[in-house]
Structures are given as C-alpha cells and as structure tokens.
Amino acid sequence: MASSSSFHSFSKMSLILPLCLFLLLLLISPSQGAKNTNCNGPDDEGSTLQVFHIYSKCSPFKPSKPMSWEDSVLQMQSNDQSRVLYLSSLVAGKSVVPIASGRQITQSPTYIVRVKIGTPGQTLLMAMDTSNDAAWIPCNGCVGCPASTTVFDSAKSTSFQNVGCGVAGCQQVPNPSCLANTCSFNMTYGGSSIAANLSIDTFRLAADPIPSYTFGCLQKATGNSVPPQGLLGLGRGPMSLLSQSQSLYQSTFSYCLPSFKGLNFTGSLRLGPTGQPKNIKTTPLLKNPRRSSLYYVNLVGIKVGKKVVDIPAEALAFNPTTGAGTIIDSGTVFTRLVQAAYVPVRDEFRRRMGNATVSSLGGFDTCYNVPVTVPTITFMFSGMNVTLPQDNFLIHSTAGTITCLAMAEAPVGNVNSVLNVIANLQQQNHRILIDVPNSRLGVAREACS
Template sequence: MKASLPTLLLVTLVVVVLTATASAAAPAAKCWSHSQDQGSTLPVFHVYSPCSPFRPAHAASWEESVLQMQAEDKVRLQYLSSLAVAHKSIVPIASGRQIVQSPTYIVRAKIGTPPQTLLLAMDTSNDAAWIPCEGCLGCTSTVFSPPKSTSYKPLSCSAPQCKQVPNPTCSGSACSFNLTYGGSTIAADVSQDTFTLATDPIPFYTFGCIKKTTGNSVPPQGLLGLSRGPLSFLSQTQSLYHSTFSYCLPSFKALNFSGSLRLGPVGQPIRIKYTPLLKNPRRSSLYYVNLRGIKVGRRTVDIPPSALAFNPTTGAGTVIDSGTVFTRLVTPAYTAVRDEFRRRMGNVVVTSLGGFDTCYSVPIVVPTITFMFEGMNVTLAQDNFLIHSSAGSLTCLAMAAAPDNVNSVLNVIANMQQQNHRVLYDIPNSRLGVARETCS
C-alpha cells in the first residue's frame, strides 16, 4: 500500500469535545436510538465520545491531553506488569482506576429485574465485573439500585464465588471485600443478578456491588471483565457464548456508538487471519500472542529475539490489551522501530512531545508499519500509528518505549493500534483473529 497523507487521526480529548460541540451532539438517548442492540451484538463507544457522560466538561489543550494520556498509559502498564507479582487472576477493582483514567471503550448493560441501564468499561485484561450501587459513599456516577431489582441476591460467605475474590470478608452472612489501590479504598459486596448484554439475558451473574469509595481514584462507571478468570464474563457465559467474542473499536474521533462487541461464535467473520493465543501462568488474565517481528515499510527491523520472547516463567512476552491507548514496546524493540522510521524520513528535523520522541513539524510521507505475528501479519493504516495536532502541524509516531520500572519484559499492543479492526478472541481454539473493518 502506497503511503499518502489522509486526514490524520485526532486522538485527543479536546478534539473529541470540540467536535461534539460543533455538531451539537444529542443527549445519550438520541445516540442510543440510532444504535440498537441486535441479537448478540451490541454497540461500543469511546469513553469521551459525545454519547458518553464521562467526557470531560472542560477541554484541555492538545499537548496537555496527549501528555495526560501518556502518563495514564504508564500507570496502566505498571498495573499489567504487577499481575505477575500478585499470583492471582481475580482483581475485580484494582484495574478500574486505570480503565477510568485512560481513554477506553464502553458498552451498555441492563442489570436487574426490571432492567436498569448502566455503562460498563470493556476490559480484556480484567476478570470480574463491578458496578457502583445505590447508597455508595463516594461514587460519582449512575448507580445500580438493588432494592428495585426482584432478582438481586447478595452472596453468602459459604458461596463458592466468595473464595474467588481477593481478601474476602464476612459481615453477618454476606460476602464482601475491601481493596486499597493508589489513593482509594473500595468496599464491595459479592452479588448476583440478571445481566443483559445486547438481547441476551444472563441470570445469576456474579459481580462486585460497590458500597464505599474514598480517595482520588474513584471510578465513575462499572467494568466488564473479558479475560479468562473464573468470574470473568467468558467463564460465566460459557454455555451461551462458548468463550468467543470479537470487537471493532472506533477511532477516538467517532461521534457515537460506531463500534461493536459481538458475543458468541455466530456471525463472526469467516475471512480472518489467526495467531495462536498463549497462556502465561505468571499473568493468567492477559491475552498473550507471539510477536515475531515488526516491519517498517518492507524492511524487517533488527530486534533482539529476547525483546519479543514469550517466557511463562517470568511473564515476559506480548499482550493484546483494550485499556492501554498507545502501543508500548520494550526499549530494544522500540528503539529499532523508531530508528528505522526516522531513517525513512531522511534529514527532517525530529522533535518530541512528552513520551513521544519522534515528532515532525512539517508534512511527512510515512512508510507502513506491520506487526508480524505467528501465522499472520497486520499492516497498520496511518490512523493506527500517527497522531496529528489539529491546532498545529505537529505529527508524532504514536508508540513509545515501555516503562523501565516494571518487573519483567512486556510489550503491549494497545487500542489505538487495534482501531478499525475486527479482533476475534476464540478461546476454545486458543487463537486470536484480526481483520480490517471500518467501524468509525
């Protein structure tokens, strides 16, 4: 594919907000009316799209927004790395702070009888679901009301699910748990109720019902865990969806519910390339793949094999993650890609912006970038690896080196690089598929 100069992806929160203002975006009800759930497919939208109540009230500058996203990504990566230390796949609340801090993707869920509509962050690196509940001290968003649901049930300490949450405690006969994370403490009850995603009701779904939060890390929304732990959505719906799902993530500039989450094997793409999914006992919640190399243009860059190697002993390798914004590669891999990208630019002056060290203030013609996985290659469109200031002429390579202060080598293929692709998780066959699909 020949390189060109189409309109580049506007990835900043300020651009999304300004676009929403300019187009006089309708309230959420109108957004939803044009994106109804169909069968086992439901709409996905970006947390800061005009349809989201979580978009910021005050627009930041482009530079401020990019720097904020970079800082939040760094914390997210430290969390992913910390899973190797915890030796536990069930962390129903800990990653919630990272999901809320970083731009992410949200789906609608109906909970209870009669159903109450809530918005849940979609997280492929988390096992459990949790939602803020009525009477929650410190919660700042829409809450679920257990008294209004005839199917709600708190679980007792003798329930097997009580043993699957971290640090379970008993108050009377009810099972609950407390977590301290960053500047916040979160207390939740282990509960069950009917969840409805798309048009499929799921009775007796186990989740954390948040009762109290303190500190500065309070999550404003619920979370839907799509990893492989015993309390994950996949485990609890195995008989219905057969541990299979796919999504197409819209770009950050999408104005409404333009993406989709498709549940179950029915309706998944037939023409799609696959790579094996790997299991890493050090980080059992994460989806590992075998990244064998990276091309810039037609040239395979020289990356030390150790930088990409999968190691179940240390937790090293490459993961696909829906909650990280910008792809992070360990330093030897990133340096090799960056240097080849710069070489292709010739003698153009290179500038930087925060953690992005390869930026240009003049128009550039860029090469393609291709991720070479075992069994498939994924060539990215420019929108998947360039960010461009709408207020000026600055263009940056939207990848960076992984933080140095993590406990083992971890490459993360992030959501910007996944946008406008159908990404299929086929757990029974231990494979991940990727196909180009425009959903913005």
C-alpha cells in the same frame, strides 16, 4: 506464508481523560458529523451490543472542561504508562485477584456498552476491557461515588443476592471480610479506597439474559479516582464474562471499535460464535500461566517500510516462566514495546525521516514540527502480518504543527517481566475475533465507524 492485514486506528485510555483529548488529536469532518448515531436507538439486538466511545455524544461521561492538546497528550501518556505497569505486575504474579483492582479500574478502557442488570433490568453503561475479568458496578447507597454516577439499585431487583462468606470465591477477593454474612472486600489505590460486596444478579447483554452473574457491588469510595461507570471484564479468567457465560457464548466474541475521528459513531461487541466472520486472518492465541486472563500472541518481528528491523529474539519471545511476551489489549492507548524492540524500531523510523529535527513531547521521544511523510509499520505475527497506515501510529496536533510517533518504550517497574502491549489504536475499524476454544485471534476489515 504470512498473510497481510491493515489496521486503521486505535484507542484506550484512562476514564479521567478529557473529551477534547481526541477532539483535538483528530479533526472530525462535517461529513462525519452528519452520520451521528441516534443515542436512543437502535437497541442492542440478538447477541450484539453497540460499543460507544466513552467521550462520544452518546456517553454521559464527557468532561465539561477541555484541556490543551499538549496537556491532553501528556496526561494520556502518563496514565497509559500506569496501565502498562499494572499489566506487567499481573504477569509477574504480583496482583492476581478476580475482582478488578483499584488501579485496574482507574485505568479502564475507552469504550462502553449498555448492560441491563437485575429484575426488572436497570440499564448501566459498562466499560469493556479484554485484559480484566470481573464485572464491577457502583451500587445504591455508595458513599463517596461521583455525583454523576448512575448506580444500580439492588433493592429494586427481585433477583439480587449478596454472596455469603462461606462461598469459595469470597477468599479470592482482596482483603476479604464478613459483615452480616455478606462477603465484602476493601482495597486502596492512588488517592482512593473502596469497599464493595460480592454479589450476584441477572445480567442481560442485548437479548441474552445471564442469570446468577457474580460481580463486585461498590458500597464506599474515598478520593477522586473512582470512575462513574462499571467495568465488564472480557478476559478469560474464572470470573470473566467468558467463564460465566461459557455455555451461552462458548468463550468466543469479537468487537469492532469506532475511530477517534468519529466520536458520534458506534462499534459493536458480538458475543458467541454465531455471525463471526468466516474469512478472517488469524494468529494463535497463547496462554501464559503467569496471567492466564491476558490474550498473548506471538509477535515475531516488526517492519518499517519494507525493512525488517533487527530486534533480538528474546525481546519478543513468549516466556511462560516469567510472563514476558506480547499481548493484545483493548485498554491501552499507545503501543508499548520493550526497550530492545522499541529503540531499533524508533531509530529506523527516524532514519526514514532524514535530517528533520527530532523533538519530544512527554513520553513520546520522536516528534516533528514539519510535515511528515513516512512508510508503513508492520507487526509480524505467527501466520499474520498487520500493516498499519499512518493514522495508526502517528498523532497530530489540531493545527498540524506537531506530529509524534504514537508508540513508546514499555515502562519497567519492580517486576521480572516486561510486556509488549499492542494497543487499540491498531484495532479501530477492524473486527477483532477472540476464539478461545480454537486458540486463535483473528482480524478482518470492517467499517466500525
């Protein structure tokens, strides 16, 4: 018998999106503002880190110039599509590298955590991403990094080392080279190119030190696509946090993401099996050899209201040969479904809206200029149903004149597998548990914001 769980909100977007993106999408009430987090505390404790929205008042990465609501949505949807194409290329075996690729970095997540790196520790804000493996940070002397970037000064750390050219991991990075016996790599992406060293140092997450952590140390960047903060990979590949801290955290973590409606609030990233929720609804985690880092789950159906939508089984099927299937991703903003799944879901949604005139906004093809009253949408997983309230699948303009179904068809690139991506709008204000040893993903209600 499947169990039920409702989700409240979701988020993931590219670092270049403006602050007003969510300020305009969702109004913040005065009562919410009264609960502002003190950005200087409390400190991270034990094995739990605070999670900040990248454009919250506690983040230094807030853009200075806002955009109109419509332009913001169009840009967000466009960048989100690039990320989904990237994820699809990964599962097709087109770009399997342990260090985050440029496109991967550009499409970084919406949430950041504080990490201390080196001895003594230097505090950096790093984006958390469940679909990436490697840690990456801008380092001292980086030529071309954004002026606002806080860099890691390796010269001030007594535990810092560059990785030598003879180390096996050096051959896994893209375009490896050897300079003064230091493993380096180069790559291009979008309008930018980067050069970085493979390095090791102590990472301190909350109260937990992790010595000899391997990461990419950015030395040079050209173009305007380089984000100001680093990246903390929470995937399950060989260079991820889970792999490099396996003895400490036993490949288990959970996170609770704050809502877009409360940009001043913080969620949490809880590392290790201690303190995880006991009573939690779960679905099996699947591992796909085409991209073993990603967190696959078995999506078996979708309901609109009480109606189970007629979706061909192959549109949702897990396929370890091609890499097709459904992943849970903390870095994509809008849920993407393959065409054979999205179209019937969209059509049933429209049918429930009756004769209301349908319009479009960029990649969103189901928008309305009238008040909308719609049923819930339910994702049906093996062993667990996830019922979404309206805040999880609708976006509204500030004036309330436009409402869009915040899902879209998955883009099809030059790959032989297309992913269904359950994005993080559905994850806000719930505790999402990743338990690799027991091959399960769990969901429990929790007020993160």
